[in-house]
Amino acid sequence: MGTVYLTRKAEFAASHYYHSPELSAEENLRLFGKCNNPNGHGHNYTLEVTVKGAVDATSGFVVDLKQLKEIMNREVLEAMDHRFLNKEVPEFETLIPTTENIAIAAWRRLEPKLKAAQLHRVRVYETPDLFVDFYGEA
Amino acid sequence: MKAYLTRRYMISASHRLHSDELSPEQNNEIFGKCNNPHGHGHNYMIEVTVSGQVDARTGMVCNLMDLDRVVGKEIVERYDHQNLNLLPEFERNVPTTENLCIAVYDILERGIRFAHLDKVRIEETMMNSFEYAG
Ligand SMILES: [Zn+2]
Numbered sequence: 001m002g003t004v005y006l007t008r009k010a011e012f013a014a015s016h017y018y019h020s021p022e023l024s025a026e027e028n029l030r031l032f033g034k035c036n037n038p039n040g041h042g043h044n045y046t047l048e049v050t051v052k053g054a055v056d057a058t059s060g061f062v063v064d065l066k067q068l069k070e071i072m073n074r075e076v077l078e079a080m081d082h083r084f085l086n087k088e089v090p091e092f093e094t095l096i097p098t099t100e101n102i103a104i105a106a107w108r109r110l111e112p113k114l115k116a117a118q119l120h121r122v123r124v125y126e127t128p129d130l131f132v133d134f135y136g137e138a
Numbered sequence: 139m140k141a142y143l144t145r146r147y148m149i150s151a152s153h154r155l156h157s158d159e160l161s162p163e164q165n166n167e168i169f170g171k172c173n174n175p176h177g178h179g180h181n182y183m184i185e186v187t188v189s190g191q192v193d194a195r196t197g198m199v200c201n202l203m204d205l206d207r208v209v210g211k212e213i214v215e216r217y218d219h220q221n222l223n224l225l226p227e228f229e230r231n232v233p234t235t236e237n238l239c240i241a242v243y244d245i246l247e248r249g250i251r252f253a254h255l256d257k258v259r260i261e262e263t264m265m266n267s268f269e270y271a272g
């Protein structure tokens with residue numbers, strides 16, 4: 001049987017700001033604009049996780065949704081929901097918490113924990129009109 | 139690390155689906171209500187997807203301000219609150235959303251220098267959407 005893709009959504013709210021220590025204050029402001037405010041600002045993010053696999057003959061599932069939901073909660077939401085990303089999430093001590101880097105961080109947190117199905121895509125919406133897709137390191 | 143960034147922009151425009159090469163009956167049969175000579179309009183949601191390596195310094199595929207500037211100037215200013223049938227690209231081509239997708243893609247492919255244009259997707263209504271990737 002062919003591959004089936006399953007997508008699960010979750011929401012989290014977090015604050016962040018954009019700043020590169022390698023750049024001068026003026027360059028940071030020019031590059032990042034309003035997002036450079038060091039006090040941070042926030043978004044309601046939507047995380048969409050797509051896994052793929054064959055449909056299990058017994059259960060009819062690609063993946064047990066309850067397990068997927070638990071992994072997403074434990075690995076991503078508990079770390080990022082209602083947090084100041086720059087200050088409270090270890091990845092963003094060195095990386096700027098752009099939507100791109102949040103999607104990559106979520107992938108790296110989820111990928112090793114998924115046993116039954118294979119991670120296909122992580123999509124992170126910063127707003128309904130802006131989102132990033134990440135398909136892995138390759 | 140390669141990532142894909144998608145930004146959505148809204149334009150409102152009118153159009154009429156009509157081909158001079160067809161008879162009035164054929165136009166009516168093919169295009170139905172969309173053949174109304176007075177035209178009608180939509181709120182089009184234009185989704186622009188660009189891809190590239192995430193810059194190690196900025197954490198970005200491309201700077202959103204650059205993307206907004208190009209799409210704002212080349213697409214939103216060109217099409218928002220316009221009658222598509224009166225634009226040169228639709229003088230010969232019927233302004234279907236398929237053809238609008240291709241026109242937007244071709245303009246952006248020339249205009250976007252800071253990332254790779256991956257695809258253009260347009261929602262004509264909540265029920266219809268079209269994609270073009272070159
Ligand atoms: Zn922000």
